[in-house]
Amino acid sequence: MTFGELPQLAADVVQKALELGATDAECTIAEGDEFSANLRMGELETLKEAGSRGAGLRVLIGKRMGASYTSDLTKEGIARMVRSAIDLADVTTEDPHAGLPDPDELGSLQTDLKLYSDRTAELPTEERIVLAKRAEAAALETDPRITNSEGGSFDSSTSGRVFANSRGFLGSYRASYCSIAAVPVAMDNGMMERDYWFTIARDYSTLDSPESVGRKAAQRVLRRLGATKIETRKVPVIFEPRIARTLLGNIFEAVDGRSIYRNASFLAGKLGEKIASDQITLIDDGTIPGLFGSQPFDDEGVPTRRTPVIEKGVLKSYLLNTYTARKLGLKTTGNAARGITGNAGIGHGNFFLEAGVTSPEDMLKSVKNGFYVTELIGSAVNTVTGDYSRGAVGIWIRDGELAFPVSEVTIASTLQEMLNGIAAIGSDLEFHASVAAPTLMFGEMTVAGR
Amino acid sequence: MNFSETFFAARFGITRRDLESYLSEALNRGGDYADLYFEYLATSSISIDESIVKSASQGVSLGVGVRVISGERTGYAYSDDLSPEKIKKAAQVAALIASNPGKVDQVPLEEGPRRNLYPVLTAPSETAFAERVALAQRADIAARAYDPRVFQVQVSYADNLRQVMVATSDGVLNFDRQPLARMSVYVLAREANGVPQQGHAGGGGRHELSYFQTERTPEYFAREAARQAIVQLDAVEAPAGEQVVVLGPGWPGVLLHEAVGHGLEADFNRKGVSAYSGRIGQQVASPLCTIVDDGTIGGRRGSLNVDDEGNETQRNVLVENGILRGYLQDKLSSRITKSPLTGSGRRESYEHIPMPRMTNTFMLAGESEPEDIIKSVKKGLYCANFAGGQVDITSGNFVFSASESYLIEDGKLTRPVRNATLIGNGPEAMKHVSMVGHDLQLDEGIGVCGKEGQSVPVGVGIPTVRIDRMTVGGTA
Numbered sequence: 001m002t003f004g005e006l007p008q009l010a011a012d013v014v015q016k017a018l019e020l021g022a023t024d025a026e027c028t029i030a031e032g033d034e035f036s037a038n039l040r041m042g043e044l045e046t047l048k049e050a051g052s053r054g055a056g057l058r059v060l061i062g063k064r065m066g067a068s069y070t071s072d073l074t075k076e077g078i079a080r081m082v083r084s085a086i087d088l089a090d091v092t093t094e095d096p097h098a099g100l101p102d103p104d105e106l107g108s109l110q111t112d113l114k115l116y117s118d119r120t121a122e123l124p125t126e127e128r129i130v131l132a133k134r135a136e137a138a139a140l141e142t143d144p145r146i147t148n149s150e151g152g153s154f155d156s157s158t159s160g161r162v163f164a165n166s167r168g169f170l171g172s173y174r175a176s177y178c179s180i181a182a183v184p185v186a187m188d189n190g191m192m193e194r195d196y197w198f199t200i201a202r203d204y205s206t207l208d209s210p211e212s213v214g215r216k217a218a219q220r221v222l223r224r225l226g227a228t229k230i231e232t233r234k235v236p237v238i239f240e241p242r243i244a245r246t247l248l249g250n251i252f253e254a255v256d257g258r259s260i261y262r263n264a265s266f267l268a269g270k271l272g273e274k275i276a277s278d279q280i281t282l283i284d285d286g287t288i289p290g291l292f293g294s295q296p297f298d299d300e301g302v303p304t305r306r307t308p309v310i311e312k313g314v315l316k317s318y319l320l321n322t323y324t325a326r327k328l329g330l331k332t333t334g335n336a337a338r339g340i341t342g343n344a345g346i347g348h349g350n351f352f353l354e355a356g357v358t359s360p361e362d363m364l365k366s367v368k369n370g371f372y373v374t375e376l377i378g379s380a381v382n383t384v385t386g387d388y389s390r391g392a393v394g395i396w397i398r399d400g401e402l403a404f405p406v407s408e409v410t411i412a413s414t415l416q417e418m419l420n421g422i423a424a425i426g427s428d429l430e431f432h433a434s435v436a437a438p439t440l441m442f443g444e445m446t447v448a449g450r
Numbered sequence: 451m452n453f454s455e456t457f458f459a460a461r462f463g464i465t466r467r468d469l470e471s472y473l474s475e476a477l478n479r480g481g482d483y484a485d486l487y488f489e490y491l492a493t494s495s496i497s498i499d500e501s502i503v504k505s506a507s508q509g510v511s512l513g514v515g516v517r518v519i520s521g522e523r524t525g526y527a528y529s530d531d532l533s534p535e536k537i538k539k540a541a542q543v544a545a546l547i548a549s550n551p552g553k554v555d556q557v558p559l560e561e562g563p564r565r566n567l568y569p570v571l572t573a574p575s576e577t578a579f580a581e582r583v584a585l586a587q588r589a590d591i592a593a594r595a596y597d598p599r600v601f602q603v604q605v606s607y608a609d610n611l612r613q614v615m616v617a618t619s620d621g622v623l624n625f626d627r628q629p630l631a632r633m634s635v636y637v638l639a640r641e642a643n644g645v646p647q648q649g650h651a652g653g654g655g656r657h658e659l660s661y662f663q664t665e666r667t668p669e670y671f672a673r674e675a676a677r678q679a680i681v682q683l684d685a686v687e688a689p690a691g692e693q694v695v696v697l698g699p700g701w702p703g704v705l706l707h708e709a710v711g712h713g714l715e716a717d718f719n720r721k722g723v724s725a726y727s728g729r730i731g732q733q734v735a736s737p738l739c740t741i742v743d744d745g746t747i748g749g750r751r752g753s754l755n756v757d758d759e760g761n762e763t764q765r766n767v768l769v770e771n772g773i774l775r776g777y778l779q780d781k782l783s784s785r786i787t788k789s790p791l792t793g794s795g796r797r798e799s800y801e802h803i804p805m806p807r808m809t810n811t812f813m814l815a816g817e818s819e820p821e822d823i824i825k826s827v828k829k830g831l832y833c834a835n836f837a838g839g840q841v842d843i844t845s846g847n848f849v850f851s852a853s854e855s856y857l858i859e860d861g862k863l864t865r866p867v868r869n870a871t872l873i874g875n876g877p878e879a880m881k882h883v884s885m886v887g888h889d890l891q892l893d894e895g896i897g898v899c900g901k902e903g904q905s906v907p908v909g910v911g912i913p914t915v916r917i918d919r920m921t922v923g924g925t926a
Contacts, residue, residue, distance in 0.1 A: 046525075046526065046803060047547050048525075049527055052513065066507075067507035089506075090580075091506050091580045194844035224845075229921070232690050262604075264648070377840045378849030378850065380870060380923070382648070382868075384646050391873040410849075411923070412690065413925065446924070448690035448691050449691070450921070
């Protein structure tokens, strides 16, 4: 069965569910092909290539739901899946807010989102391997202290998604991506460090050069060598963009409609209130062509859109699907997300913090004593209370300059204080993933070490 | 059992001869070794929120993964269609990794030894769905009844039944039927108009459904989750800086998983990128520490009859009286380094290449009285529960987040503290272990370990342990 035949299959599944007694039904079919090549120390290490597909169904019988999935798309496999979802609706309980989007909420963006490129799928295997090899080689050549490597890699995938529901929605789209990465290991005085860098694009012709990826990875690992622990203290802290992104991940969890209706977020009940420094404007936008968080409709068949979540420090919107919107007496924001079955959860489109006016260099210059964070590990971030504590690696800032590497420390504060205590926002916003942020500086956090 | 009665033969008509022909296709370009991993996975899940059964879901996925090893190279392909054409196609793609003129001889398939660490007649996923829903509902009721300050309860129940068959070009043929179930309860509590606090508990294993009626009831998990949330209502800010840390027994064994276990996986060590590389025979922990990884404990979440490369799991001593004894091997690392297999080759599914992984990782009991360990601390932190951890295996730095901990003042537990990250360096931190209790406990069976994008179920355990120096990431 080709991808072009899957929409009809999805529509048939919905029809079959209605015939067996469902009052509403939603069917998702997803397929994907993956490729990966890993090289280490110049030698090919693994080569993987394969594809798979699966179908999922969610039915409602009145206000009760049942869900099922299968990787067996034969007639018998599909029949078993439909029967199974119908049967399960018997064991769930009535949920007064369960239901599909209203018909006038359904739809798909008509613009070309540039999510798929044939060129990515057509790149010959040999060339892919060479790209990975060049990235690793560039890292290894940078400095004699780079003695080892976890490799260079090229990964790509093409995927397709189809969605149909019993309110008449039928849509599909395809997407592709490819990436090159390098993971060098550096050693000095018996201490070993590892870091990485990557480039990712929907169309391979827009990837950064493998050499630039290798060199960037090398610079990142070299600057970690010789790290020390420091005394516990409170200082200004700067997050480089890759780290600032993780803070957006925490905020996303706190504006997820499910956390809001359960009162399980420090932002619950704060709509319209000032919750952050007025320098902060945070946007969710699933409509930007070519970016990784874009798609023409969400996983309930509602068109994606641009939603300001925080505007000049004021909480403007939560991120909602149909269910959470009904629980809260609001409208869906087109943020439904799910695998291939079950109730929709919440996902984001391109979720980003608008760039500020300060260059990262000027930010550094403004700090007498502080901590520039280049990696975070662990996840003691409690979005119910806002408590924030994570393991950190980075560089100590002294008199406005990056002075020496620091590791085995933690940084701690609360999300409330961090949002309100933003001292500066960088001008360096770039989109390397569906979450993006510029360099961020916080007035004060606790850095715990010795 | 006759081959024709095994799951894949009976259900999909696969014969021994088929397996041999797929393997020979895989070795057609001159690979040194090939294997096939057949998987049929049936899963179910139930979720309760606001006392409503909001979701019930079930489904199946199946497929076969074909791997070819040529020297240090691995070729991998899979198919979610078990027709001979599709499996052959996958074998041809995986075979491309090799380009040797020589051909290895295929060893005739011989069925491996049989044992059953989880003799489950009826797997939970084979019971009536309504029975499982009723169990989950009991947890919801019990959590709400625990204390009037409990205001939100979510219960999730999930089980699966995995049928696997592994056939290799060096003659291994093995089958396994792997049941797994877990229940978890998440609770929010608050004082009138106060800040909500959360509690979380759960468990399970490779058991029949009756485990949740007799051994660990829904009420047990519900009360534990509610208790944790209520405790947090009085929590104060965690201290910042170096502290004496006492770990309670059980789940805090996640420390060993992060600080030691990952760094001993053979793939990292073969490549020389682990903080433990080249250190076998050296002192890497205090002499009080003996740490094992044991995949053979009956019914445990991390246990397996055979690993995902068809080899029997075993009890592996990683660290003995502080001395590093060995690494966890998969087939590839064992071939390259000429080390014996340890039964540690695992994968998330047929779509994934196996890697060396942990099973159940724990520290053996010592001799100290747990109370004496707490009494020995003038000022420090007692950690009863953790939310999870992470490690950078190259630098050896690891973290874990304490979800329930208390200040120790003058040898007594005093106030609960807010959740905080603890950070240390693997080989360093383990040298600071100065007391080990006699109260070894394994966790309740809820751990998931992630590595290079693959998740597998694991277990951990530890007795009460005193660590003289660790950095605590609080704000106070």
